[in-house]
Amino acid sequence: MTPEAVIHIISQAFWTTVVLSAPLLLIGFAVGIVVNIIQIATSMQDAAFSTIPRLGAFLFGFLLLMPWMLKQISAYSISIFGDLSRYAR
Structure with missing residues (x-):
């Protein structure tokens, strides 16, 4: 296996990881910002109030994007796996 093939496989794996994780991270970020704004407006500093909506949105996004x-x-x-013979040389 040539170094170029290894770099290609690693970069493709990295890019796939970024593409798969970005939507869920953005959902969690957006819900976190909204919940924090609500907490600031109501002066409510409960840890469960910030965690439960974020987990719910994450789960909903995961099921929607699955x-x-x-x-x-x-x-x-x-x-x-289709290019496995090319990498085995």
């Missing part, structure tokens, strides 16, 4: 995520990870796996 078909797309499975399609992305399947395409990545097919591309890696």
Whole structure:
């Protein structure tokens, strides 16, 4: 396996990881900002109040995005295993 092939595999894996994790991270970030604004406006500093909505939004986003995520990870796996003979040389 050439160094270029290794770099290609690693960069493709990194990019797939970024693409798969970015939507969920953005959902968590947006919900966190909204919850923090509500906490500031109401002077309510309860840890459960900030954690539970964030986890709920994360779970909802995960369930909503799961078909797309499975399609992305399947395409990545097919591309890696499809080119396995090329990498084995």
